[in-house]
Amino acid sequence: MNDTYQCFVYELHEFEQTMNQKTIITLLLAFVCMTVSAIDEYQFHSGTAVLKGRILNKPADEWNIVSVRAYDVFTEKEIISNIPVAADGTFEGRIDLPHSQSVLALDVSDIFLAVGDTVEVTKDATHDDYRGVTFGGHGNSADVNRLWPEVRKHYFGDKPLFINGLAREDMRKWKQDMVKLMDAVIADMETDRLPLPPATNSYVKEVMGASLLGELLMAFMENHRYNMTGNSYAKLNVSDLADYYDFLAGRERWLLDNPAMLLVAKDPLSLVSYAGVYIMIDVLMLRNKMLLGYHADDSPFDYDYKTKMVLPRDFNAEQHRRMLDMRQDTLFTIADYYRQASQIITSRYGLQHVGFMQQMVICQDVFREDRIDEDSNPDHVAASFAAAIPLLTNPIVAYHALDRYRQYVKQREGKVAETASATPEADAVFQNVIEPYKGNALYIDFWDMSCGPCRRTMLDDREHVEQMKDLPVRFLYICDEKTSPRDNAEKWMTENRVKGEHIYLTHEDWLLLCGKFQFNAVPFQLAVDKDGIVVTRDVIDQYVKELQKQ
Numbered sequence: 001m002n003d004t005y006q007c008f009v010y011e012l013h014e015f016e017q018t019m020n021q022k023t024i025i026t027l028l029l030a031f032v033c034m035t036v037s038a039i040d041e042y043q044f045h046s047g048t049a050v051l052k053g054r055i056l057n058k059p060a061d062e063w064n065i066v067s068v069r070a071y072d073v074f075t076e077k078e079i080i081s082n083i084p085v086a087a088d089g090t091f092e093g094r095i096d097l098p099h100s101q102s103v104l105a106l107d108v109s110d111i112f113l114a115v116g117d118t119v120e121v122t123k124d125a126t127h128d129d130y131r132g133v134t135f136g137g138h139g140n141s142a143d144v145n146r147l148w149p150e151v152r153k154h155y156f157g158d159k160p161l162f163i164n165g166l167a168r169e170d171m172r173k174w175k176q177d178m179v180k181l182m183d184a185v186i187a188d189m190e191t192d193r194l195p196l197p198p199a200t201n202s203y204v205k206e207v208m209g210a211s212l213l214g215e216l217l218m219a220f221m222e223n224h225r226y227n228m229t230g231n232s233y234a235k236l237n238v239s240d241l242a243d244y245y246d247f248l249a250g251r252e253r254w255l256l257d258n259p260a261m262l263l264v265a266k267d268p269l270s271l272v273s274y275a276g277v278y279i280m281i282d283v284l285m286l287r288n289k290m291l292l293g294y295h296a297d298d299s300p301f302d303y304d305y306k307t308k309m310v311l312p313r314d315f316n317a318e319q320h321r322r323m324l325d326m327r328q329d330t331l332f333t334i335a336d337y338y339r340q341a342s343q344i345i346t347s348r349y350g351l352q353h354v355g356f357m358q359q360m361v362i363c364q365d366v367f368r369e370d371r372i373d374e375d376s377n378p379d380h381v382a383a384s385f386a387a388a389i390p391l392l393t394n395p396i397v398a399y400h401a402l403d404r405y406r407q408y409v410k411q412r413e414g415k416v417a418e419t420a421s422a423t424p425e426a427d428a429v430f431q432n433v434i435e436p437y438k439g440n441a442l443y444i445d446f447w448d449m450s451c452g453p454c455r456r457t458m459l460d461d462r463e464h465v466e467q468m469k470d471l472p473v474r475f476l477y478i479c480d481e482k483t484s485p486r487d488n489a490e491k492w493m494t495e496n497r498v499k500g501e502h503i504y505l506t507h508e509d510w511l512l513l514c515g516k517f518q519f520n521a522v523p524f525q526l527a528v529d530k531d532g533i534v535v536t537r538d539v540i541d542q543y544v545k546e547l548q549k550q
Contacts, residue, residue, distance in 0.1 A: 039203050043100040044259060044396045046403075047115030049141065051105070052092035055085055056124045056132075063125055066091050067106040067511045069520060070113075071269040072098045073262060073360065074400045075367045078269075082423065082515040089125075098400070102265050106511075109133040110266045112148070112207070117141035143204045147196060148265045151208050152215070154195045155181060161219035166227045174223070178216055179247050185212045186254055210260035214271050217255055220245070221274040238281065242348050245279060249350040257355030259396050276361035280354070282341040283361045290337055292326055302326075309334045310383045334387035338362060342391060359397040362388050367404045378412055381405075426516035429509045434528055437474045437501070441540045442528040444476045446519065449484040449492065454523040458498050465499045471547050472530060473540075475500035480510035 055063045063085055070079040083093030095103065100114040108123045109130050119141045124132030135145040166174055188194050189209040196205060224244060229237075248255060255261075256275075262268050276284055292306040301319050304310040306326065311333060312319055323331055345354055366384045385405050392398045434442060445461075447454035458477060465475050479489060481504040493502060505513070514520055527540040 039206055039260060039263070041396070043115060043203075044262065045115070045399070046096070046098050047100075048094045048096055049100075049113035049115055050092065050118040051083065051095050051111065051113065051121065052090075052118065053121035053123070053136075054091070055089040056122060057126045058085065058087075058089040059125065060087075063089070064508050065511050066093075066108060067515070068093075068095055068111075069104040069106065070095060070097055071101060071103070071267075073101075073269050073272050074098070074363045074397075074404055075369060076269065076273055076364050077369055078518070078520045080515045080518055080520060082426070082511055084423075084425070099396075100263055101268055102263075104267075111135075112141050112144040112263075112265055114139070114141045114144075114203075119145065121145075140201070140203050140207075143200065144207050144265060147200070147204065147208065148211060151195060152212070152265075155185060155212060156215070161215060162222040162226075164226055166223065168227075171223070171227065175220075175244075175247075178219060182213065182216050182247070182251070185209065185216070186251070189254075206260050207263045207265065210258060210263060211265035213254055213258075214261055214264035214268075215266070218267075218271055218274065220247075221278045224278045225274070241279070241281070242350075245349055248279070252351050252354060256351070256357040257353060259356050259394070261357065262396075272357065272360045273364065275357050276364060279349075280341075280345050280358055280361045282344045283338070283358065283365055286341045286344070287337055290332060304377075304380065308380055308383075309337060310380050313379055334384055335390070338387055338391055356394050356397065359392050359394050362391055363397055363401050363404070366401070367408070372408060378409070381408060423512065423515070426512040429505070429512050430516060431532075433476070433478065433503060433505075434532060437476070438532065439530055440472045440474045441530050441543050442474050442476055443537070443540060444478065444526050444528065446478050446513070446522050446524040447484075448479055448522050449489055451522050455492070455496075457523055458493075458500075459496060461500070462498060468544065469499075471544070473544060473547070476503055477501065478503045478505060478513075480505055480507055482507035482510070 051066075051068065055066075066083040066085060068081045068083065070081070071077075072079055079096060079098070081093065081095050083091045085091040095113060097103075097113060097115055100112075102110050102112045105111050105121070107130070108121065111119060111121060113119055117139045118137055120136035122134045122136070126132065135142060161178065163174065189205075192205070194205060194208055196208065228240070228244070256279075261271060264271060287309075290309065294303050294306040298306065299319070301312045301316070302322060304312075305323050309332060311323075311331070342354070342358060345351070345358060366381075366388050372381060382405075385401070388401065392401050434444075443461075445454070445457065447458065449455075461475060468475075477493075477498070477500050484504075486504050489504070490502070492498075517524070517526060525537065527535055527537045529535050529539060529543065
């Protein structure tokens with residue numbers, strides 16, 4: 001092991017010797033009290049905003065729901081809210097927000113919502129896509145929504161910044177142009193010369209500036225994704241990163257250590273998630289190089305260390321000796337991994353610090369849903385969270401990380417898959433779906449004909465469906481008839497001998513269940529016990545095992 005690595009281990013030992021769990025929580029709470037942004041820090045805390053407006057020229061049988069997608073950027077999860085639309089096209093509803101942010105009102109527009117604000121929007125249903133939208137009202141949210149299109153046009157024109165299919169020989173010129181734009185925006189922000197009305201307040205100015213820089217940074221990452229790697233991780237050449245992203249050095253205050261990036265006018269989730277994949281890839285991928293090969297006869301403790309770098313909860317001298325042997329006398333833990341990844345990133349790009357954006361990526365690495373599902377052992381999640389704590393020095397990230405861990409513990413203890421309060425309309429739709437199967441345990445799979453993994457899961461389930469046909473267990477496959485027309489879906493399932501219960505929902509009912517169970521992408525799965533209670537899938541798995549023993 002090199003000197004840097006040995007230093008990491010020593011620092012971790014010193015940290016563990018001087019801080020217990022109570023001290024860590026106290027430290028996190030202290031972080032929250034610090035002032036980190038010109039914007040009121042409560043704008044980075046959870047709250048609600050009111051979205052109201054009208055659908056003009058509303059058809060009688062369409063536009064009955066406005067479905068709103070907010071983003072928990074700290075876990076890479078969408079938060080879905082459905083607002084009923086009255087017969088005259090009017091609607092009004094409260095939107096739960098993890099923090100002030102841009103949300104997507106499906107088929108309407110990207111809409112900036114500041115916690116505590118009311119936003120008024122009018123959509124002409126005769127216009128396709130996201131045209132025919134106007135904003136009204138007062139306050140920061142209204143100003144951002146009205147001003148953003150013109151501010152963006154002032155700097156970028158009407159065309160998108162990213163050019164799909166850009167040839168490599170043209171990439172240098174494109175990059176030079178983008179860096180010039182970036183520096184022009186930064187210069188105007190520093191001298192208070194953004195093209196805004198004289199009475200514009202500092203909140204709106206900061207959101208406008210972050211939105212401009214966020215779109216530029218996103219263009220760089222999309223260029224990298226599509227034109228350099230062909231959207232393939234296999235073609236991602238880490239050695240090219242330093243040259244391609246050399247513009248980060250000296251601009252990290254604006255691009256990487258700027259909490260206002262959470263408030264960009266469009267898609268903050270993609271901005272941070274792309275940064276994790278295409279700039280700070282070591283936080284996500286270095287782990288694969290550090291893991292050890294495991295054997296089928298490994299003890300649970302040895303397996304956890306080899307595959308996750310998780311140490312046993314309690315010291316055991318024999319286990320400790322074996323783990324030291326694995327690493328040639330020096331342990332390497334999750335905490336070491338995060339530290340080493342952070343050092344590689346700052347060194348690669350010649351940065352003084354990366355701050356906020358890197359901490360966001362670490363938070364996503366700990367709490368994103370696929371990692372939580374994979375690390376079903378609460379000790380693994382706790383170990384990853386504890387390892388990340390020393391690096392989460394930004395009060396905003398520290399606040400949300402602590403809150404996400406608290407939510408994880410509550411959900412884990414409750415063993416309930418449904419995490420959001422639902423409307424009576426959504427409850428009624430779900431009850432209508434499961435009522436015919438009352439008394440049976442249910443595996444429920446939401447799918448779509450365009451989803452390859454969905455179809456693969458259904459094909460893999462065929463044997464299980466056949467094995468359980470005589471048990472009080474049913475497999476329900478549910479799809480949106482708008483995107484998966486019944487005739488096409490039935491034809492595919494018949495040709496592939498897919499059994500189970502096939503359920504087709506109207507698009508409106510599908511959106512209601514998306515909101516009830518907080519999912520947007522498929523496949524999405526949940527389970528219901530024989531009493532009609534939504535539970536985690538492992539509860540039904542155990543129930544099936546008991547049935548099969550009888």
